[in-house]
Amino acid sequence: MPRRYLHRAALLALLALALALSAGAGVRAQSSADWTALYRPALLPDFWGDMEAWADAPRYTLDLMLAVNAEEAVIGGQATVRYTNRAPSATLETLVFRLYPNLDSFGGEMTVGRVTVAGQTVTPQLDATRSVLTLPLPRPLGYGESVDVALSFRVRVVAGRERLYAQFSYLDEVLALPNAYPLLSVYEAGAGWWEEVAHPQGDAVFSETGFYDVRLTVPADWQVAASGTTLTERDNGDGTRTLHIAAPLMREFAWFASPRYATLSAEQDGVTVRCHYDPARPQAETNAEMALRVTREAVRTYNRAFGRYPFAELDVVQTPNRAAGIEYPGVFVVASPVWDAGDDFFAFVLAHETAHQWWYSLVGNDPVRTPWMDEALAQFSVALYIRAQEGEAAYQAALESYRREYTRYIEQYPDQVIGLPVSAYPQDAYFFMVYQKGPLFYAALADEYGLEALLGALRDYFAAYRYRIAYPEDILSEFERSLDYGVDALFAEWVGVVPVG
Numbered sequence: 001m002p003r004r005y006l007h008r009a010a011l012l013a014l015l016a017l018a019l020a021l022s023a024g025a026g027v028r029a030q031s032s033a034d035w036t037a038l039y040r041p042a043l044l045p046d047f048w049g050d051m052e053a054w055a056d057a058p059r060y061t062l063d064l065m066l067a068v069n070a071e072e073a074v075i076g077g078q079a080t081v082r083y084t085n086r087a088p089s090a091t092l093e094t095l096v097f098r099l100y101p102n103l104d105s106f107g108g109e110m111t112v113g114r115v116t117v118a119g120q121t122v123t124p125q126l127d128a129t130r131s132v133l134t135l136p137l138p139r140p141l142g143y144g145e146s147v148d149v150a151l152s153f154r155v156r157v158v159a160g161r162e163r164l165y166a167q168f169s170y171l172d173e174v175l176a177l178p179n180a181y182p183l184l185s186v187y188e189a190g191a192g193w194w195e196e197v198a199h200p201q202g203d204a205v206f207s208e209t210g211f212y213d214v215r216l217t218v219p220a221d222w223q224v225a226a227s228g229t230t231l232t233e234r235d236n237g238d239g240t241r242t243l244h245i246a247a248p249l250m251r252e253f254a255w256f257a258s259p260r261y262a263t264l265s266a267e268q269d270g271v272t273v274r275c276h277y278d279p280a281r282p283q284a285e286t287n288a289e290m291a292l293r294v295t296r297e298a299v300r301t302y303n304r305a306f307g308r309y310p311f312a313e314l315d316v317v318q319t320p321n322r323a324a325g326i327e328y329p330g331v332f333v334v335a336s337p338v339w340d341a342g343d344d345f346f347a348f349v350l351a352h353e354t355a356h357q358w359w360y361s362l363v364g365n366d367p368v369r370t371p372w373m374d375e376a377l378a379q380f381s382v383a384l385y386i387r388a389q390e391g392e393a394a395y396q397a398a399l400e401s402y403r404r405e406y407t408r409y410i411e412q413y414p415d416q417v418i419g420l421p422v423s424a425y426p427q428d429a430y431f432f433m434v435y436q437k438g439p440l441f442y443a444a445l446a447d448e449y450g451l452e453a454l455l456g457a458l459r460d461y462f463a464a465y466r467y468r469i470a471y472p473e474d475i476l477s478e479f480e481r482s483l484d485y486g487v488d489a490l491f492a493e494w495v496g497v498v499p500v501g
């Protein structure tokens, strides 16, 4: 939307802000002491204390304005990000943001305008894929020091354009907009900034847990489903509506919008599960009820098995994606044909994507180099969901189904370990090794140590790495502590070489 829509109320708000800032340090000190208050509605009260422990995580403020017509959608945005260097032995000369819409596999267009660091304008550099934006820091950032970055940006999505899984797209009046803002990459001690650009299949995004304070202005008749919780919604009186959304302790902010969506919601263990679906599609009501039922049961199962989901809301969204399902923090999508079928595979996808809230969203991992860490566990989690629903025989049948698929594959093609990067697997091998053989690694651990002991180890792993990033050596050392030091032999056999942590 053009700037002329900035109305009087907004100007008055800016004036009030300017007055508040000029009132002196007292005002700022008070507001900074209470910085977590804004985010509380998005977390269950038992987890409010987690925010102070993560006070130095990246803090994003996003102001996004969507303009959409039949041919394209354009998002004009302003981001401010407070970044704190948490790498003990590193002094940073640069910051790296990722512009994921520019990857070929996303098929969008993202441009960044003026960028300031600590109030000074800087000239960023873009790589050949236009997805890695490197910002020079006016002065090096030592351990524990913070810096404020401001970026203006514009994202364009062309209607009808589909790349890879159509995960970033504008199809059938549905906008899918994950990572549609400059997202800080991960600084890894010893390796530097993560700048992976290959995305032949699987997931592309690796990021750190942060805080998102988002103002999103959309056409008044478009519905929004997003990471986090909507705090307020305001009709601007000009055909637009502004949502204020808080998404604390999340490693990405994803949003989806459509004028078609209806919503069905219910509570599970204090979490509001919301299903967003197109009511004009076949069996829409029945399938939405199924989506709600399965997702609630999956949340209940994983809360008990692994530890609690801390967020106040989980959104399930029907989109025209080509991946069956795709996970994001606090929200996931299921492909329309899968949703419409309303069958066992729909339940499978819902249970798999819900499990990613524990494995990927809460316990993070590099999905390009170590896809097994979230995918194999999400697949094994589905078997646990089936066990909770239908009992032991159904659980064994679920594992047998993985075993059948894996065996069928290795009768024709070479066997591989599950712990390789996506790029090390020929096209289909990625699916058969990571998604079919992967959960059998956990079945082998259950055979060796007992299912209850394995669940105990997974609970310890979740508790230790919730909101953090885990590497293979981390899960190995957690399992060594929880199960037995001899577990490294099973890791070597199934996962491959894991560096000693």
Ligand SMILES: [Zn+2]
Pocket (backbone or CB within 6 Å): 352, 356, 374, 375, 378
């Ligand atoms: Zn998955």
